[in-house]
Amino acid sequence: MSRAQTSLLALVAGAALAAGGCATFEKVSTDAKLGLESRITKPVVYRLSGVDPSLRANLDRARSELAARNYRVAVPLLNRALWDLEKIHRRSLRLDELVVAYDGLAQAHLAIGADDLAREHRRLSRALGEAEARSPASGVTQVLMKAKDAYVSARFRDAVRGLQQALIDLEDIEDLNTRVRRLADARCYLAFAYFATEQRERVRDELRRLWALDPALEMCRHEAPPGVRALIVDVQRKQKDP
Numbered sequence: 001m002s003r004a005q006t007s008l009l010a011l012v013a014g015a016a017l018a019a020g021g022c023a024t025f026e027k028v029s030t031d032a033k034l035g036l037e038s039r040i041t042k043p044v045v046y047r048l049s050g051v052d053p054s055l056r057a058n059l060d061r062a063r064s065e066l067a068a069r070n071y072r073v074a075v076p077l078l079n080r081a082l083w084d085l086e087k088i089h090r091r092s093l094r095l096d097e098l099v100v101a102y103d104g105l106a107q108a109h110l111a112i113g114a115d116d117l118a119r120e121h122r123r124l125s126r127a128l129g130e131a132e133a134r135s136p137a138s139g140v141t142q143v144l145m146k147a148k149d150a151y152v153s154a155r156f157r158d159a160v161r162g163l164q165q166a167l168i169d170l171e172d173i174e175d176l177n178t179r180v181r182r183l184a185d186a187r188c189y190l191a192f193a194y195f196a197t198e199q200r201e202r203v204r205d206e207l208r209r210l211w212a213l214d215p216a217l218e219m220c221r222h223e224a225p226p227g228v229r230a231l232i233v234d235v236q237r238k239q240k241d242p
Contacts, residue, residue: 034060034064037060038063042056042060045093050089051088051089052087055084055085055088056084056085056097058077058081059078059081059084059085059097059104062078062104066104066107066108071107071111071112072112074104075109075208076212076239079211079212080212081101082102083180083213085097085098085101086180089174089176091171091172091174094171095128095129095171096132098125098171099125099132102125103122105117105118106119106125116199117202123164124164124168127168131168131171136172136174137169137172140166140169140170140173141170141173141182143170144170144182144186147159147163147186147189151189151193156193156197159189159193159196160193163186163190166182166186167183167190170182170183184210184214187206187209188206188210188224191203191206191207191210192220192223192225192228195228195231203228203231204231204234204235207220207228207231208235208239211235211236217235
């Protein structure tokens, strides 16, 4: 082997080692940041707000899985986290954490090739961030009722838009049980409207998120059209035996 070839090999090996070192350093840095946030920073913020830090457990686990690129493991954790975070009574903190969760869902779905779902989660993240900057509104359930009326009237695209907006506006409901019940209702009808507009993967995404709240999916089953009922059974089977 010539001196020039030896030098070239040494250069390539050095570059590979440096790249590996950078990747390792980046992973260690990310792990350290997540660890600091999950063990110190966020628990302090939660306690100062009178909130149980354990409500963030699924979000912390999901973000660790995202950092490890275990995207399909992160998604169900994030779906559960969305309902956990609804228990945060302080609106600003709740919205801030929901933004983090939806950003995580966008990242995970983009990585697994579900670009359409990633765009929708990113849109929800932005909308919730904007909602955090404004004061809570009153009469927000009217948005949900109008959207449901649009669905019943077979104005399915209007229903989709209205129900997507309802997911944002319903966050202004102060009472926990009422808020969760209305959000679940909005997601059920959003699944129905997506089915009517032939967006099957979005139907499954909504059903998987509702499954994280209630594996029986009773809140949707009775009013679901036959096609959605078949997807409910499919989602239940796959969620139990992924």
